[in-house]
Amino acid sequence: MERFGSKLIKFYTPLALYLVFLLFPFYWMANTVFKSDIELYDLALNPLYIHSPTFDNVAHLFTKTIFLRWMWNTFFVAILATIISLAASLLAAYAIQRLQFKTSGPTGVAIFLGYLVPQTILFIPLAHIIFKLRLWDSLWSLILTYPTFLIPFCTWLLMGYFKSIPKEMEECAMIDGTTRINIFRKIILPLCLPGILSAGIFCFTLSWNEFIYALAFISTTHSKTVPIGLVTELVRGDVYHWGPLMAGALCASVPVALVYSFFVEHYVAGMTGALKE
Amino acid sequence: MSEVKLENISKHFNEVIAVDDFNLCIKDREFVVLVGPSGCGKTTTLRMIAGLETITDGNIYIGERLINRLPAKDRNIAMVFQNYALYPHMSVYQNMAFGLEQRKAPKEEIKTRVKEAAEILGIQDLMGRRPKQLSGGQRQRVAVGRAIVRKPEVFLFDEPLSNLDAKLRVQTRVELKKLHERLATTIVYVTHDQVEAMTMGDRIVVMKDGLIQQVGSPLELYNTPVNTFVAGFIGSPAMNFFEAELVRSGDLVNLQTQSFRIDLPPEKTAVIREYSEKKVVVGIRPEDLREAKEHVPGKTIQTTVEVVEPIGSEIYINVIAGEYPLTASVDRKTRVKPHQDFVLEPSLDYLHLFDTRNENALT
Numbered sequence: 001m002e003r004f005g006s007k008l009i010k011f012y013t014p015l016a017l018y019l020v021f022l023l024f025p026f027y028w029m030a031n032t033v034f035k036s037d038i039e040l041y042d043l044a045l046n047p048l049y050i051h052s053p054t055f056d057n058v059a060h061l062f063t064k065t066i067f068l069r070w071m072w073n074t075f076f077v078a079i080l081a082t083i084i085s086l087a088a089s090l091l092a093a094y095a096i097q098r099l100q101f102k103t104s105g106p107t108g109v110a111i112f113l114g115y116l117v118p119q120t121i122l123f124i125p126l127a128h129i130i131f132k133l134r135l136w137d138s139l140w141s142l143i144l145t146y147p148t149f150l151i152p153f154c155t156w157l158l159m160g161y162f163k164s165i166p167k168e169m170e171e172c173a174m175i176d177g178t179t180r181i182n183i184f185r186k187i188i189l190p191l192c193l194p195g196i197l198s199a200g201i202f203c204f205t206l207s208w209n210e211f212i213y214a215l216a217f218i219s220t221t222h223s224k225t226v227p228i229g230l231v232t233e234l235v236r237g238d239v240y241h242w243g244p245l246m247a248g249a250l251c252a253s254v255p256v257a258l259v260y261s262f263f264v265e266h267y268v269a270g271m272t273g274a275l276k277e
Numbered sequence: 278m279s280e281v282k283l284e285n286i287s288k289h290f291n292e293v294i295a296v297d298d299f300n301l302c303i304k305d306r307e308f309v310v311l312v313g314p315s316g317c318g319k320t321t322t323l324r325m326i327a328g329l330e331t332i333t334d335g336n337i338y339i340g341e342r343l344i345n346r347l348p349a350k351d352r353n354i355a356m357v358f359q360n361y362a363l364y365p366h367m368s369v370y371q372n373m374a375f376g377l378e379q380r381k382a383p384k385e386e387i388k389t390r391v392k393e394a395a396e397i398l399g400i401q402d403l404m405g406r407r408p409k410q411l412s413g414g415q416r417q418r419v420a421v422g423r424a425i426v427r428k429p430e431v432f433l434f435d436e437p438l439s440n441l442d443a444k445l446r447v448q449t450r451v452e453l454k455k456l457h458e459r460l461a462t463t464i465v466y467v468t469h470d471q472v473e474a475m476t477m478g479d480r481i482v483v484m485k486d487g488l489i490q491q492v493g494s495p496l497e498l499y500n501t502p503v504n505t506f507v508a509g510f511i512g513s514p515a516m517n518f519f520e521a522e523l524v525r526s527g528d529l530v531n532l533q534t535q536s537f538r539i540d541l542p543p544e545k546t547a548v549i550r551e552y553s554e555k556k557v558v559v560g561i562r563p564e565d566l567r568e569a570k571e572h573v574p575g576k577t578i579q580t581t582v583e584v585v586e587p588i589g590s591e592i593y594i595n596v597i598a599g600e601y602p603l604t605a606s607v608d609r610k611t612r613v614k615p616h617q618d619f620v621l622e623p624s625l626d627y628l629h630l631f632d633t634r635n636e637n638a639l640t
Contacts, residue, residue, distance in 0.1 A: 168360055171349075171362070173364075175328070176376030176379050177350035
C-alpha cells in the first residue's frame with residue numbers, strides 16, 4: 001500500500017495535473033463548439049459545461065464558409081510539401097552522411113543555418129521571390145516555401161538515422177555488386193522507414209499548422225488554408241464568431257490527430273533513432 | 278589463378294600513415310593471416326584489397342589483373358565483416374541470395390547455390406528467419422554463407438570470430454579451416470588474436486604501425502622471430518625479456534645481469550662475438566623455463582614466486598628474478614606456492630638475443 005501511495009504522489013498526481021494542463025484548451029474548444037451564442041455570452045452560467053447543446057456552429061461553418069475547400073487546400077499543400085521535403089532531405093542526408101565529399105560537413109551546417117533564420121524574417125525575401133515567380137495567391141507558393149523550413153529539420157533527423165546504419169552493410173552490398181542507388185533503395189530506405197515516417201509526420205503537421213507564409217502569400221478566400229481561412233473569415237473586425245471558429249479548429253485537428261495515432265509507435269522509434277539488430 | 282600480389286602498397290589518411298610500403302605475394306589457395314595490435318593497418322590493408330579503401334601508392338594484383346582502380350564489385354572477392362553486416366530486413370535466404378540477384382543470376386541457379394552453401398554450413402533450417410532471430414554463431418555462418426554463394430576468387434575475413442564467445446570461437450576456427458580445404462580458394466584473414474593466426478594461417482604477416490614486421494609460417498614466427506615485437510606478440514603467455522651484458526670469460530661468453538648469470542653454450546658464442554661486453558635483450562619463452570632441483574650458478578636462475586596460475590594442463594608461475602619479472606610455464610604436477618623460492622633452468626637452445634637499440638634479433 002505504501003508503495004502505491006508513493007507512486008500516487010510521485011507519478012499519478014503530476015501526470016494528472018499535466019494532462020489537465022495539456023487537455024484543457026481542447027476541452028474549452030470542444031465545449032464552445034456545441035454552445036449557442038446566447039449561452040456563450042451569458043456570464044451567469046457555468047462555462048465548463050454545456051446547458052443546451054446545439055449543432056448551429058458546425059452548420060454555420062460548413063454552410064456559410066467554404067471550410068471543406070480550405071481543408072482540401074491545406075491537405076494538398078501539406079502532402080505535396082511533405083513529399084518534396086522528404087525526397088530532398090533523404091538524398092541530402094544520405095549524401096552528407098555517406099558520400100563523404102569534401103564539403104559534406106560545411107554543407108550540413110549550411111542547411112542547418114537555414115533553419116535558424118526565423119520565418120517572421122524569411123517571409124519578406126520569400127514574398128519577393130514568390131511575386132517574381134508569379135506564384136502569388138497560388139497554393140504553389142506555399143508548397144514551394146514550406147520546404148525551406150522542413151528540409152533542414154528532416155535532413156538533420158535523417159542524418160542521425162543514417163549514421164546508425166552500420167557502414168559495413170553498404171560495403172558488403174557494394175562488394176556484392178550493388179549500385180549506389182540500389183543500396184539506397186534496397187537497404188537504406190527499408191531500414192530507415194521509422195525515421196522517414198517520423199520526418200514525414202513532422203513535415204505534415206508543420207505544413208498543416210503553418211500560419212505566417214499562408215497569411216502573407218494567400219489572399220483569395222478560395223485558396224486559403226484552414227488556419228488562415230478561420231482567422232480571416234470568422235473574425236470580422238473585432239467580432240469573433242467563437243462558435244464556428246472553434247468548430248473549425250476542432251475539425252482541423254482531427255486529421256493531425258489521426259496521423260499521429262496511426263504512426264505513433266514508428267514516430268517514437270524514429271525519434272530515438274534506434275536501429276536494433 | 279587467384280594469386281594476390283601487393284607491391285609497395287601505402288595508405289595515408291591525411292597526415293597519418295596507416296600502411297607503409299607493404300609487399301606481399303599471396304599464393305593461390307593460400308590462407309594468409311594478417312595479425313597485429315589494433316591500429317597496425319591490417320584492416321586497412323584488407324580493405325584496400327577489397328576495394329573499399331583507395332590506395333595512396335603501389336599496385337595490387339589479383340591473378341594477372343591490376344586492380345588498383347577497379348571498383349569493389351568487379352574484383353570478384355567476398356568479404357566477411359566483424360559485425361557480419363547482415364541485412365536486418367531480409368530473411369537468411371534473401372541475405373544469401375542478395376549478391377547473386379544483384380548480379381542478375383538466373384533464379385534457379387541462385388536457389389541451388391544458396392542451398393549448396395547452406396548445406397555446407399548446416400544452416401538449411403534457418404533460411405526463413407531474420408538475422409534478429411539468430412544466435413551469434415548462426416549469424417556468423419550466414420555471413421560466411423553469403424560470401425561463399427558468390428564463389429569468389431578471394432575471401433577476405435575481417436576479424437570474423439571476435440564477436441563470438443570463447444568456446445564457439447575455437448569451434449568456428451576449426452570449421453573455417455575445413456571450409457578453406459573444401460573450397461580451395463585464397464583467403465586473407467585479419468585478426469588481432471595471435472592464437473587464431475597461429476592455428477589457422479598457412480602464413481602469417483605480423484604488422485605494427487603500418488609496417489610488416491615479419492612474414493612466415495606459424496612455426497617460423499614462433500622459433501625465429503626477427504625482433505622483440507614479433508617475439509612478444511607470438512606465443513602465449515608472452516615471451517620474457519630482460520637486459521643482460523655479454524661478458525667474455527676465457528672461451529665462454531655469459532649473460533650477466535645484476536642478480537644472475539647464464540653461461541652460453543660454445544656454439545652461440547661465435548655468432549655474438551661482436552656484441553661482447555655490450556648489452557643485449559634476452560628473450561626466453563615461458564615454456565622454455567623448467568623447474569630445477571638446485572641452483573647452479575651459470576645454469577639456473579634463483580627466483581621468488583609471486584603469483585601462481587594453474588590452468589589445468591600446466592601451471593603459469595610469475596616470479597621475480599632480481600629486478601626482472603619472469604613467467605614460466607611448468608608441469609602441472611609441480612607443487613608451488615606464492616612467496617617461496619623457485620629455481621628455473623632456461624633451455625639454452627631456445628634463448629633469443631636481440632639488439633638493445635633496434636630490437637632486431639642477433640643472428
